[in-house]
Amino acid sequence: MKLVLKYLLLVPCIAGYIYGYPQTIEAQKTVDNINRSIDEAVVKKDVNKLKQLYADDFVFTHGTGYVEGKTSWIKDVENPTKKFTSRVHDSTLVELHDNVAIVTGSLAITRSDADKLVRYGIRYVRVFALRNNSWQLISHRTVKEWHFK
Template sequence: MTAAAVAALHEALCQAMVAGDLAELDSILADDFTLTHMTGYVQSKAEWLDAIESGQMQYHRMETVEATINAEGTAPGLTARTRTDATIWGSRSTWRLTLRSWFEPRGDGWVIARTVASTW
């Protein structure tokens, strides 16, 4: 997987989150994808997509400030600092999040296997 492909998948993730595009998110996330929130809560793909669909989690804007890509080896990774304007369980704020994502092959392409969010 190339660095450009990793960056493109991260950008697709951010755009789909803001758009609330569940079909796109479903297509770029591994079936066993997990999102670890900055609170430490680990959320399954199905639970996260349900929360987006119900409006419990709404992403209004995401700006990637910087990204570091490790596209070598069998499990490429990306660490991105973002400013994420979101309403999460009723609280709206702009969070400065570090998103660490790992990728895995699927078919002829790649998917995001897991993401861990923390603050910066």
């Protein structure tokens, strides 16, 4: 019985390796790294990088329900009176579907607006699409938001 159980557990592992499981792990790591680099670019106000990583049809749904696109969001990031000082990811999971990746996670965000420090956290769902051999963010939806004192 133990031998049969070991066989049943081992076969899917070997099949996963033969049929692309390592590539899946690499793709998940790639998407996770891009996901994190987007928020690093927001903190650095690296507009050129954001223009590459956001798709032209990018949709950003904030926790308040406000919806904006790529151009509007990048303009907001450029705003000199608003500075994101940190955007730290936690609990990210990447789910792959051919040329689409769904990323869930949370962000702890610190931002200074003029002279006021704002700290809050969000849970998000992000959708990436593989276009022209590059992963681009096509959707960000904040599903929960909370503020720190």
